[in-house]
Amino acid sequence: MQDWLDVWVDKVDNSWTPDSWQRKVLKYEGNVVIRNGRQTGKSVTIARKAGKFAIEHDGTTTLVIAAAQRQSSLLFEKILAHLEVVNTHLVDIARKKYLEEWDNAKTRGDKVKKFELKYGIYEDWPTLTRVRLKNGSKIYSLPAGKSGVFIRGFTVDLLIGDEAAYISEQVWVAVKPMIAVSKQTRGLGWEFYLSTPFGKGGYFYDCCHDDDFLHVHVTSEQCRRIPRDFLRKEKLRMSKVEYAQEYLGEFVDEFNQFFPTALIKKRMTFIEWNYSIDYRPSKRYYLGVDVARYGADENAFVIAEMSDDIIKIVYCNTTERKSLTDTAGRVASLDEKYRFSRIFVDDQGIGAGVTDILIERFGRRVIGLNNSRRTVDSSKEKFKSIFKEDLYSNASVLMEREPPQIEIISDLKLLKSLKSMTFEYTADKNLKIFGKYSHLSEAFVRACWCTRSKGLKLFVY
Numbered sequence: 484m485q486d487w488l489d490v491w492v493d494k495v496d497n498s499w500t501p502d503s504w505q506r507k508v509l510k511y512e513g514n515v516v517i518r519n520g521r522q523t524g525k526s527v528t529i530a531r532k533a534g535k536f537a538i539e540h541d542g543t544t545t546l547v548i549a550a551a552q553r554q555s556s557l558l559f560e561k562i563l564a565h566l567e568v569v570n571t572h573l574v575d576i577a578r579k580k581y582l583e584e585w586d587n588a589k590t591r592g593d594k595v596k597k598f599e600l601k602y603g604i605y606e607d608w609p610t611l612t613r614v615r616l617k618n619g620s621k622i623y624s625l626p627a628g629k630s631g632v633f634i635r636g637f638t639v640d641l642l643i644g645d646e647a648a649y650i651s652e653q654v655w656v657a658v659k660p661m662i663a664v665s666k667q668t669r670g671l672g673w674e675f676y677l678s679t680p681f682g683k684g685g686y687f688y689d690c691c692h693d694d695d696f697l698h699v700h701v702t703s704e705q706c707r708r709i710p711r712d713f714l715r716k717e718k719l720r721m722s723k724v725e726y727a728q729e730y731l732g733e734f735v736d737e738f739n740q741f742f743p744t745a746l747i748k749k750r751m752t753f754i755e756w757n758y759s760i761d762y763r764p765s766k767r768y769y770l771g772v773d774v775a776r777y778g779a780d781e782n783a784f785v786i787a788e789m790s791d792d793i794i795k796i797v798y799c800n801t802t803e804r805k806s807l808t809d810t811a812g813r814v815a816s817l818d819e820k821y822r823f824s825r826i827f828v829d830d831q832g833i834g835a836g837v838t839d840i841l842i843e844r845f846g847r848r849v850i851g852l853n854n855s856r857r858t859v860d861s862s863k864e865k866f867k868s869i870f871k872e873d874l875y876s877n878a879s880v881l882m883e884r885e886p887p888q889i890e891i892i893s894d895l896k897l898l899k900s901l902k903s904m905t906f907e908y909t910a911d912k913n914l915k916i917f918g919k920y921s922h923l924s925e926a927f928v929r930a931c932w933c934t935r936s937k938g939l940k941l942f943v944y
Contacts, residue, residue, distance in 0.1 A: 501528070502707075504699055508532060514696040516647075516687070517677040520703030520730040525677040529643060530561030532675065533622065536641050538569070538604075542619035543640035543671065548658065550649045550895065552626040556611065558645045559624035563609055566616075570603040577602035627654040637661050640671040648681035648688070651893045653754045655686045680734045682902055684745025688734060703730040741875060741904040741916060742882065750882050751893040756797040758820065766790045768821040771930030772814060772828045773922050774837050775804035782810050783922035785897075786821060787930040794881070794934060796891040799923055811840040818845065825936055827852050827929035850936070852929055872914045874928040875904070881931055889931070900924045 501509070505528045508515055515532075519525050533545055547562070549555035577598070578585045588594040600608065606615040614622045625634050627650055639661045644650055666672030674696070678687055690696055703709050718726050727733040736744050766788050773783040786798035802813060814826060814837075830838035830851035841849040852874065881889040891897070900923035906916045918924060 499527075502701075504701055508697070508699060509535065511697050512673075514674045514690075515676070515699065516674075516690045516693075516696040517699040517701075518680060518691050518732050518734075519677070519699065519701045520706070520732040521679060522709055523701050523703055523706045523732075524708075526558055526561055526645070529645075529675050529677050530558060531565050533562045533641065533643060534565040534569075536673075537566075537616055537620040537622055538618070540620065540640065540671065543621075543665075543669075544638065545620070545622040545641040545643065546634070546637055546639045546658075546661065547622065547624040547643045547645065548627040548634065548650065548654070549645040550627060550651070554645050555624045555626055558643070559612070559622070562622060563614060566604065566614065570599075570605060574599050574603050627651070627658070634658065638664050640665040640669060641673050641675065644674075644676045644678075644687070646678045647676040647690075648678040648685065649895065650687070651754065651895075652685055652748055652751065653893055679732060680728055682728075682744030683734050683736050684743075684748045688745075691734070700732055702732055736902075739905045739907055740902065741906050741918075742879065742901045744898075744902050746882055747891075747898055747901050750887060750889060750891045751898065752887075752890045753795075754893050756795070756892055761797070762821070763788075763790075764822070767824045767933070769930055769933035769936075770814065770817060770821070770823045770826045771926040771928070771932070772810075772826065772837070773925035773929070774810060774829055775922070780804055781922045782813070783926035784813070784817065785923065785926040785930040786817070787933050789824075789933055792888065792934070794889050794931065796889070796897075796927065796930065799892065799894050799897045799927070801896065801922060807836045807840060810837050811844070814841055815844065823848060825850055825933060827932055827936075829853055829925055829929065852932065871916055874932060875916050877935055878928045878931040881934065888934075897923050897927065901927065 502524065505524060508517070508528050509532055515529075517525050517529070533547070537543060537545055547555050547559055549558070581602075585598060588598040596608075604616050604618075606617050606619075609615075612624045623637070627634060627644075635657055642658060642662050662672035662674065664672075674690070676687055676690055676696075680688070682688075691698060691700075704714060714730060717730060721729070724735050727735045767790070769787045769789065771783075771785040771787070775782050780803060781801040782804055783801050784799070785796060788795045788797050802810075804810075817823075818826070826841060826845060826849045828838045828841065828849060828851055831853040835851075838849060838851045900918070900920045903920040904916060904918035904924050906914060
């Protein structure tokens, strides 16, 4: 192993000029969490450190995870690239030392690979998701998915989470026990997490405030490789919050964010809801629909399941905007499965056409909610306007109550949409709620209106 270490120092660590924080991370032994701006060198640093760990610690297992396979594969490719520097150098030494054997291998093309495998660092040739070294160390790269259920069973000495802020909270429940045995028996069980932030709250956020970790925070503005002019233009293009998150590496919720990120993540309590297993005809199901506007590209559908005054958001999906009949057809297809008690549609603008089609087909089960529709309070027999703020306030109250009155499926697109919703007060002191990615949020707050529709006799146009 000492030869490998010498090669690592001579050919890998000295093949680049690291920043001071990168040198510190490479030398540190223990848990590391990196909260940096974009393109500051997070991945290349952890890739080198992962390879160094596998070489220095014989017989260890490293697991690289990310929310998606593409992300984990990118980091894995960087790890392989640095290991290949060591492998190639050792093979080059062997070619000179065992010249006759090498010449014989060259005359037989099929023996070249065998020669390289014999004198290199690999036990067998790396695959797209695994590398095994001759010192017994292994490195795996796998997507965590929404729940981590398919990566259970590993016992690991080093756990690496790439873009860790975007990994579902339930994944950490599945993977954290993997490092427990190594902590006790080998003094390892280390955790390396790297990410740009994604709002406050969640496991990555907690790690960035945990004294058991070496904390690294470097902004893109502090990186000598990023042009100042590029960042200047990005600052003009983006909102202050977006720039602070992406390039300054700050944990930010907009001061006027309607749904706090920590609250959203707290209420996203389950990963999967399988219709064939979990659907119960005895429960009531409600559909919230947001119809894409002209120039927009997504219809949004959110389904709520209600029982005993507890609602679960069990389904959310977006589709490309097509014809009105196609959108109505998707609603009809969902209704065939769920038999909705109510279908709440945003019937503003183009949505009015979809609502008319659905009312013709489903009658009074279809409710248009577009800031001007009215409900009748059956006890007072008075009309009351439903404004957008009513819809959002109702959803907010459900999320804030303790004990919880709502559970939400852990879905990254829904999280992004809810997180994007902000509010402000206009000059005449009216509340304005808006967001960049509002489609799923609009469908979500309509599905949540099911809790109010129970006690109201809804007036339908």
